[in-house]
Amino acid sequence: MLFAYFTIGMMFPFATAILPLFLKIRDLGLLDTPAGVIFPQVAFGLAFSMMLFRGFFEQLPKELFEAAQIDGIGYMGFFFRFTLPLSVPILSTVATFVFVQSWNNFLLPLVVLNEQPSYTWTLGIMQYRGAYMTDWSRVLAFVTLTMTPAIVFFFAAQKYIVAGLTGGAVKG
Amino acid sequence: MSTLAQTQPGVRKTLWRPSNALVTFIVFMLPAFVLFTTFVMLPMIDAAHFSLYKWSGYGAPTDFVGTQNFERLASNRIFLHSLGNSLKIIAASMFIQLPLALGLALLIYEKRWSNTVFRLVFFLPYILAEVASGLIWSFIFDGDYGLAAEIARWLNIENFYILANRQWAFTAILVVIVWKYFGFHMMIYIAGLQSIPKDQIEAITIDGAGPLQVIRYVKLPMLKPAIIMSVFFSVIGALQIFDIIIPLTNGGPSNSTHTIVSFLYTFGLQRMNIGFGSAVGIVLFVCCATFAFTYRATFQREKGAAR
Helix, strand or coil, X not given: CHHXXXXXXXXXXXXXXXXXXXXXXXXXXXXCCHHHHXXXXXXXXXXXXXXXXXXXXXXXXXXHHHHHHHCCCCHHHHHHHHHHHHCHHHHHHHHHHHHHHHHHCCHHHHHHCCCHHHCCHHHHHHHHHHHCCCXXXXXXXXXXXHHXXXXXXXXXXXXHHHHHXXXXXXXX | CHHHHHHHHHHHHHHHHHHXXXXXXXXXXXXXHHHHHHXXXXXXXXXXXXXXXXXXXXXXCXXXXXXXXXXXXXXXXXXXXXXXXXXHHHXXXXXXXXXXXHHHHHHHCCCCHHHHHHHHHXXXXXXXXXXXXXXXXXXXXXXXXXXXXXXXXXXXXXXXXXXXXXXXXXXXXXXXXXXXXXXXXXXXXXXXXXXXXXXXXXXXXXXXXXXXXXXXXXXXXXXXXXXXXXXXXXXXXXXXXXXXXXXXXXXXXXXXXXCHHXXXXXXXXXCCCHHHHHHHHHHHHHHHHHHHHHHXXXXXXXXXXXX
């Protein structure tokens, strides 16, 4: 039930709510603050991450949990002592996706951040482009620089990506 | 002895279980639930509400106009054009991007050192920011300084500015979109192909099937869930294309390359037409939801029939 509630969020396009979201953030006084981008980013990323995690957790052997229960370990203890250590692959997959999405996000910062000091790089690069219309070497240098973190992160986690997609997403 | 050992854990279990479960539930669920409701669900509901008003976003919405915003949309030529553009993106994803991704996946799915390199290279566009890809491609298409200028010089023809050309600008955008997202779908297919049991392929090979027949009778049927999945993602994704339009054409020339979302941004948000913009959002939502539900329903019925 609760999971269905969250998956609705995945089918709802982010752009549908962009205007009310802007008003909400404005009324909360969060325009031009990092929090104004962080909270919606987290909220909209939840559904996809939960889907990947759920696909993985479902495959954990049930016997493990039963055994832990018999030994008197609670939900919390089980989570920290068993689930988390076993979840390194799926954590890497989700972390990569979430990192890349947040780092690359354009529409949300575009709506929330209007003052230049609070810009993220995606906004900065568009402004830079406007300033150096024809000086492609500068613009492309900026592009190269900003690609690097995402690529480094991706290479570090790449062996988990295919596995994560098989476990979580493709099962359907 | 043995009965005691068996009942004791059971007793302990009933003692700690309910409260522990509740605490766990609150700790793990509450933050996500609050965030999701505040920043996803409530704005969605607001959008439906605001779409019935003419409102600049200041004060309370009082100017109730009923379905007028939707009527204005239905007769707005730019909006209808941007709907058409979104449909073009869906078509390009289905008939160019997915076959391309499938073909490449079939070529490089086996676990080999060289294949890993190819896989990473093909996946790279997907992890690039849309804004960055848009800028890279607008350099390539630039008729004065970019690769396009180089090609024009080489072919000895006049410089052409494809992104400023009403007829061809959107085709150029389609090329960028296919390039940007085929790697993602390729990965889905690779994951699907790698999970096909080897003995099935061996069995049909022993029966004398060639590589094409293996693809036709084993690999494609086994890939069905992956294909269903990737079609779903590509349609929902195509409807939401925005970031990549801005650096390439910003909707121009003369508003001919807008998508639904870039139309929403340009005519709803930039001009603070909250009601009108929300109406666009609702149309987008109805498109996505209708597709998602009919698609799921057909897919699930099929799954049931197969059993």
